Amino acid sequence: MRNPFIxxxxxxxxxxxxxxxxxxxxxxxxAAVVSLLLQVTR
Structure with missing residues (x-):
């Protein structure tokens, strides 16, 4: 059986x-940019 991680x-x-x-x-x-923008605009 082959290793799937290779x-x-x-x-x-x-x-x-x-x-x-x-x-x-x-x-x-x-996702990080969107969450940062949502925090800044509130």
Whole structure:
């Protein structure tokens, strides 16, 4: 049984991992900005 935490060498899988990492970090950054704006405007 293969370890799912070892990244595969497929180009599509590496591209999907990169897109997922950037999407998660962008979502966290936008959530932080929105919460900061909501606190400032009140």
């Amino acid at each position: 990244p595969s060498r497929s180009r599509i899988c590496r591209l999907a991992d990169t897109v997922l990492i950037f999407a998660v970090s962008a979502a966290g950054l936008s």
